[in-house]
Amino acid sequence: MPMSRRVFVGAVTAGVTLGTDAAGTARALGGQDTPSGPAGQRDDGYDGSALWLRYVPVGDPHLLRRYRRRVTAVVVENADRNRSYRHTPNLSMAPGSTERLMTSTLEAAREELVRGLGGLLDRPVRVVHGPGHDLPDGAVVVGTRESSPAVRRFVPAEELARVGRDGFVLRSVTQGRRAFTVIAGHTDVGALYGTFAFLRRIQTHRPVEGLAVAESPRVAHRHLNYWDTERLYAGNDAPGTGGLNGENGAIFNFAATGASAGLNLPVVLDRYLVAARAMASVGITGITINNVNADNAYLTDEYIAQEAALADALRPYGIRLALSIRYAAPLDSRFAPDTLTEEQMAPTDPDFRAWWTRRARRIQQSVPDFAGFTVKANSEGQPGPQDFGYDHGDGANGMAAAVAPLGLKIYWRTFVYNPEVDSDRLKRAYLEFGHIDDEPQPDGSRGRFLDNVFLQTKNGPLDFQAREPVHPMFGRMENTNQAIELQITQEYTGQNRMLCFLAPMWEEILKTDTRATDARGRLLDKRLVGHVVDGTAQHHSDTAVVGVANLGNADNLTGHHFSQANLYAFGRQSWDWTLDAGDIAADWVRMTWSNDHHVVGVVVAMMMGSWEALVNYQTPLGIAHQFTADVHYGPGPSESHLPREDWNPTYYHKADSIGLGYDRSPTGSDFTAQYFPGLQAAYGDLGTVPENLMMWFHHVPWDHPMSSGRIFWDELVHRYYAGVRYVGGMRRAWDSLESRIDARRFAEVRAKLALHEADAADWRDTCVSYWQQFSGRHI
């Protein structure tokens, strides 16, 4: 049952107490009733640093017995058969670390089982080496057909081939009186993913008998972008706040100074491996480790040595490194004598391409599984091909051709909004990229972008606002590989103060019908954004989902305890975008907080309405970007002082005595024309546009009748109030859980919810009173 809808409708529009819905949610999950352990057994000082991999003992004695009967030993044959490449001779953990560097992926799987099962079953599990045909009853076997005779015996080759590179099979096997569990992958990484999936079953109190699971991801590259300290709300950069002295808040240390100087890479900190395990547990395949506004330092030999160390540490978990680059890096004297002149900077110039081939090869020497480059070009002041007289197609292809022989990808971002292109910012990206995708090629095909280029496009046409219509490019770029970019770090969604669970937003986006048609104008069968992204809609040759991640050096790694849920959900949804956000939330709550039915019900209900509530008190009904300059946290609807028109809230709201919102219909900027005909028609007409998007497309008259029976003004005000009320409901719901949650985390979330409620009220009051100056109506 899609409980997301139900919880949201109940909790927000009717303003019911969260508890009522919560009970229903818990029943819908159908899990076992497991009271949390007695308060005395709780770790009240726990800081959240294990993310969702905490592995607390199963509290329900009946379930615990069942698990202990079925799981008695871990068997990972030939775990060191495929040793992970290690470049850095002096790679080491920081003194006093509790994590350990792994030497292979199967070792990582084995260690995770030992740790996870030991915790969950509350007793050490045996590791059995090379048992041959004599698997003990209750053995959990992990491997591939190459590594494991047991896997060879129980899982046919065709079946594993079917799950593909990253997929896995979980199978219960009985032989006489003995029962085993087989976790098999086509590759070692697949087996590791299966291991985490098996552990998750126990973490969430699901049965582990009778398993016949085969899973594979829908998308090939499930990648993180990490903007290091920009838009990072998870960093302890002040001494005494939990991080190390002298750190800058980033999760990885490249250039820490002061007391932390000795803890830069190649020294590995526990948190890198916690993050790596967490990423692997949800199937993340790679990470671009530096900001899109890239610093060339990351391409220098010194940094490459550190990057190699990081890659070494992450490699056993199947995580590949990538880098953001600055297009004009070849001009930087830091690379002297290997620099280019302006004249050599044309993307078609062999010298330009050779420079990038050399740099990429240099990186590959140290990081052989290096994934490629992320490029922000001709965007927000970053250099790009246009500075040298070329377009994005030429630029992306110049770089792509340079690195194709090395097997690398170029993730070329489409976040461009040059005001000379059009007065409506939302139209600019498609106007720059669309015609390149349509361009007929000499070989008779269409589309100029090379196959190893991904166009990396934010989910919406503006910039990670709390709710945006889908970017019109999804579906309209038939001939180019597309990567969707989602923002996990909560730049515009409450940062580290507001509890905002983003999975329902991503679900809404990925399940939006693009109404895409084929060349003859017939609707495609598979045409949701998710189908475009996973390649099934238009048969793209490669697929990717990218998330701008939120990891910092805070004790709990994400700042707000509930921001961990967004990273978790991103991984699950990029693996399978068809999943239900409510189910993901329930898994995360069980793994992170408690399996107590009451806790699960209440917390899932809080989370599932939290995004819609934020939309309501920040930017309801499709009003966009009302933030104060640059900080992107508080309200600033009256602001109009920024040098670029389209950075100001006034550009978006266009408030006047008639109404509110930006007319992008055919009578206005005609942005709607960039969508397929079905969406053009729906969005272009005030009578048919979804109400929650209406001000993205229309200047809505204050007295416009709404589906609620209210006029627009009253509905607008109602939404602001409903949003804040929901936050009050979350605060009270959380308070009611005090006896069931460990003390430190309970108090930290409680403190954040109090700030959250005050700041939400500020949004409501600032915006409503400002709009009132134009509407002249009562509240």
Ligand code: BDP
């Ligand atoms: C905006 C951020 C800015 C990023 C930019 C981007 O405010 O820090 O550099 O996006 O995506 O949302 O390039």
